[in-house]
Amino acid sequence: MFIQDFGLDQVWITDLFSLSDTIAVPSRRRRRKEVITLTPQLYAYLLANVPEPPILRQLRQETSTMPGSQMQVSPDQAQLLAMLVQILGAQRCIELGVYTGYSSLAVALVLPESGRLVACERDGKSLQIAKKYYELAGVSHKMDVRHGLAADALKSLISNGEACSYDFAFVDAEKRMYKEYFELLLQLVRVGGLIVIDNVLWHGKVADPLVNDPKTVSIRNFNRNIMEDKRVSISMVPVGDGMTICRKR
Template identity: 75%
Template sequence: MTGCVTHGWWSLSSFVPNRLETAVARANRKSFALTTSCLSDRAVTIAASDNNYGSKQVISVTPRVYDYLLTNVREPPVLRELREETATMHGSQMQVSPDQAQLLAMLVQILGAKRCIEVGVYTGYSSLAVALVLPDLGILVACERDKHSLEVAKRYYDRAGVSHKVDARHGLAADTLTSMLENGEGCSYDFAFVDAEKRMYQEYFELLLKLVRTGGVIVIDNVLWHGKVADPLVDDKKTESIRSFNRALMDDERVSISMVSVGDGMTICRKR
């Protein structure tokens, strides 16, 4: 193979053909340079030459390394079946990766979460991963506007025996979240995951911040947006929206944050 997908740096996720610089390197050429040797599917490193970064070398996740990573993900059979069915559907790229779902499930377990929200379900891979680790009396409010996708998700909730833990809501997520607040559910949820319309991220976040308790966690997907956020030549509305959202989170003292490069980038926010 002549390129690699770079996920291994905390804020970088972009395609690097041959010896071309990454989008981050182009954007910051004056401050530091990144070098790469993605000439095959072998694992390579990317190094920041600026001494302020300690010449830190981080791994570039080539297809071979990513395949290895996936062999070390504990994926329940029902999740694998859902992933394989979704792969045959239109829009299958919207499904989270197995390593993302594993991280979400672990966060729920570490948090001891009992009440969760998901904004953007698609066919249910991430919500099913969360529901599987929720206690029997736990609840996940799953918001999805596409009825067909939600029906697939509900079929797998049934197959996995977790339907009693999932409150599937068909409709616009903003309306559902607003209704939950009006019903007096503010500050009563432990965990939320957002993977929906990118231009709505700030609105979703503000609503979820009212629904999630202090010490609770909100995870936002696609914050690196295929590396586009790091490329100054990209200025479409979705990319600009995510950039703006990322900047706002950096300055938001209501939460502690950690941006990680799992999948297409996720920001984990803990409500203070």
Template identity: 50%
Template sequence: MSSQTIGLNQELYTYLLANSVREPEILQKLRQETANHPHSVMQISPEQGQFMSLLVQLMSAKKTLEIGVFTGYSSLSVALSLPSDGQLIACDLSEEFTAIAKRYWQAAGVADKIDLRLAPAVETLDTLLAEGQAATFDFAFIDADKENYLNYYERVLQLIRPGGLIAIDNVLWSGRVADPQIQNPSTQAIRNLNQKLHDDERVTISLVPIGDGLTLALKRS
């Protein structure tokens, strides 16, 4: 939930964009449209989208999962990096927000790779588990309501194969996680998740200070 990596001044951030980000035109157009959206703060930054795209390519991922779509920037970043037979199951509740996403998926020629599930994500994840899809996904991105983060994480961990990767957004929460005076439910939920991940021997982790903080959790064998 940050349009740029936190902790960088504008001069350095501009330099980062100019010397690192290779944003395809279709992603740039989507980002520009979303910038005018009332909830534009929910979009990930372009450098984070590119980073996740690189991770997907490094893993040669084919089967991926996303919890929280919004206008589709992260899902489009991932889908563009998947092979022709790759798949992304995208979970969201909003027909309004995802209508924007679907326009850009279609324009980018990746709509056939994306299976949009409009339902509470916990229900979708439970359905996938009930269908026998545990340990079949290569990569997952979690970026939805914070108070359900632990619920999402536990289910996604079952769905990811050993050696698969989970990326979890907003783990620095604009610095609020480090302020003990802030005790609202979303902030506490992220703190709880961060502590859970730190202590969880089922995964190898790294919290990367990109965007609003992105934790990478590699599922151990």
């Protein structure tokens, strides 16, 4: 982005991807409300004040020793997901990209006894850890675990007549498949239901016009398209690596 400060009360920002798009934001000189920078110290404070059930802490600690542990959602992300499920009063949920099960377990713990969570993961090794913790937490009866490609699992649910029967979905799977996942989930989630997409800020790369690798470009395009999609209302939240909450209209 180009940023021009005219010395008054506004900074004009021009989007490099569309030079016709120019917006005004408050200048630092007369800014009325600042956005807090989440320093390591402040983030440590935040995590210290996020309630984390012991079983989730145990899973997080075990996962931290594994290769690829950065794929696990953070405790504050999991808390937000669980809160959204509770606010919705969700009964039927979907998760794409389970890894070792931290986020799916957080959701399962707040689902009612009759609730159902379809958990899709292609990596069998990490899925075994997730299943172990579902058992330890006593939520296995709520879980419908699908080992394989997420898109195939969604198509199976649709062909099984389950369209518009889910309340909530969380997407944390292959980034270049986000568009396809989203279209399939729109068929499965009811009106008023939520689809939450992870990694939409992609380590900050989406805001850097010099970064154009396939995953970054894919997420950047997805973010732009979903902002203009009239089928949903959205809120992009800077939690973790960025999450977009979509409510189906």
